[in-house]
Amino acid sequence: MDYLRVPLLSGLAFFCLFVMELASESAYSSMKWEAVEPKTFSPSPLASEEKIKSSQGSLLIGEDLYLPANFPDTNGKNTGGLLIRNIMTGAANRLDLKETVRGLAWDKEEGQIYVRLKKEIIVLQNGSLEIKKRIPFFQTGAFWGNIGFAQGKLFEIRENKLVFYDKESGSELEQKDLPLPKVSFAFDCSGKEIFFWHSKDGTNLHSYDPILNKIKNSFTVHLESKEAGKLSCFKNDLVVLSPESEVYQNLIRIGDDYYLGKQENFVLKENLSYRFSPSKDTIRFVLKITPKENSPETEIAVAIPPQETSSQVLSEEKFHPNGKLTEDKQSNRTLIIPIPALSSGQTWEETVYSAKLARYNIDSGLTKFKTSWDDWKTPNEWKQYLEDASVYKISDPEIIRIRDELKSSSSNVEEYIQAVYRYIRKNMVYKQDGRFDPAPIALQNGNGSCTEHSYAQISLLRSAGIPARMAWNWLPVGEKVELNHKIAEVWHPSFGWIPMEPLAPPRTRAGLTYAKHIIFAVLNLPSHSIIKGGDTLANFTKPAGGASRSIFIELTPEISHRSSANQSDPGTEEIYPKSNPVKNRILEKSEERIVE
DSSP states (O other): OOOBOOOOOSSOOOOOOBOOOOOSOOSSOOOOEEEOOOOBOOOOOOOTTOBOOTTOOOEEETTEEEEEEEEEOTTSOEEEEEEEEETTTOOEEEEEOSSOOOEEEEETTTTEEEEEOSSEEEEEETTTOOEEEEEEOOOOOSSOOOEEEETTEEEEEETTEEEEEOTTTOOEEEEEEOSSSOOSEEEESSSSOEEEEEEETTEEEEEEETTTTEEEEEEEEOSOGGGGGGEEEETTEEEEEETTTTEEEEEEEETTEEEEOOTTOEEEGGGOEEEEEEEEEEEEEEEEEEOSSOBOSEEEEEEEOOSBOSSEEEEEEEEOTTOEEEEOTTOOEEEEEEEOOBOTTOOEEEEEEEEEEEEEEEEEOGGGOOOOGGGOOOOGGGGGGGOOOTTTOTTSHHHHHHHHHHHHTOSSHHHHHHHHHHHHHHHOEEOOSSOOOOHHHHHHHTEEOHHHHHHHHHHHHHHTTOOEEEEEEEEEETTEEEEEEEEEEEEETTTEEEEEOSSSTTOSSTTEEOOOOEEEEEESSSSOSSOOSSSOSEEESSOOTTOEEEEEEEEEESSOHHHHHHHHOTTHHHHSOOOOOOOSSOOOTTOOOOOO
16 A cells, blocks of 8 residues: 545635644653665676676675676686675776685685685685695585585585585595574584574574584574575675675664664664664544534543654654643653634634655564563653553452463563563454453453454563553555554663564564554553543533534655665565555454554
8 A cells, every 4th residue: 555545625725733842741751763874885786797696695795795606708608606896996807716615714714715616625825825735525506505614614404414524635634414494594603602504483594503502592583595695794894795785784783683774774872773665654633523413612631642652763853833742651642623613514623733744664673682670660650550450350360370471481671572462462462342341351262353363462561561552553454444452562771662563564573563653652551541432532622502513634755655665675575565455354364464
């Protein structure tokens, strides 16, 4: 869906809008977001006759990038060898080896480059590129045969085995069965650990300890798999240096995920969270009042979104000139607008609010923290989000049973938050049947609406002493505007309030969602303190003489977000999967309710 628009009714005058002074308090913690400043490199581009295959890897030594390639030799015939590009100066060079290069490794101890060919390894002196020796080596028919160095020994990946060799003679020393079924690429950065590229359970980069023969950690690198071979280690960063896609830059680590840094995105201090892939719109509220009989002067309350959440930012806000902005105990903003007396059949219709709106995908790296339960503290301002309510029942035996079960398998607070998310994701499916059962019943039923999913998460979090609340938001879903969506939010001292969204992609962990909610209010209890009557953004606060009210939301994009994103970012579809909307039915395991 490139844009959503609910048309304004024509032929009506609008009041002038003006900017109002905003209250300093916020429903969200004050967090310092900084614009991304990606490190980019500019090696010289490939010549038209230089060909690099996506199935081949690369090697970065200092500032020099070595790329296996084919190009014309001095006689104009096609030959194989290495292209060398300096990523800082752009200097270019070629090394003709008369054969396709099938692997590269860097011996830091000797300052030598090991170049794997089909039946041998050529050892080059770094800098001069003088051939120091040739070593007979295990013959490979593959386009790329991973080699590297670990503990001073040369290794190769052969199917699912790690094979070590004497680097002087090429004789085999030992073999180890890898804890992964298949490795596409291997990267040795420190000599103490090896990184393997293999897609498994949503991760694709795995840190391996060759001494213990075990995976130490697993990461998700948000790249197309064809660019995996162009990953390298540069100082303390992972970088992708891909001549084919002309991407030469560092990756930003957020928890256990790596993202390409783009200037349109933002990071929370010390790369704790990442806002990315923005959608930028103008949002406008149009209020319409029509009495069936003569109506006295009255007033109406309209829910106004918070200025900034973890994934949404409002700017250039304009309010109706007669409106009064108020806040409740949760710091929800409400605009109170006086409505003049109206005669039967007369219509009052005006724009009451507009702003620039930016919405982001969000990822919060909770895995960076391991807070013990003894060290967990809740500031006074957020303690209201530890209270019990009839829909939460945090002392119910079923809630206590699940809480204790999850705590027993979680060694810290952050692990428990993720355990709650996974439990809901695994044990509850989406079912919208008009019921709003409290958390224990919803968990026993194993299904529920978005509201009941939120009840369950909030109950399990509050029962463990972790502040949690409900965020009431408006969703563009498919071709229709939907308002009735709720998500839980959890508070963490380093991140502020972050989403717990189990019904939108990628549905993997707390703090991560590709949904672009437009949040209007945060709720300690299920209902808004000022706007009553269910899921409506506007309601009368004084007698209205039978007048009806409706509010239209116009969301006009600055650009066509998805079409432009897909053209500029070839990895968009792979990284941010889309699926068909599902409404009023139980979600099967293979289905997702899409939230965009």
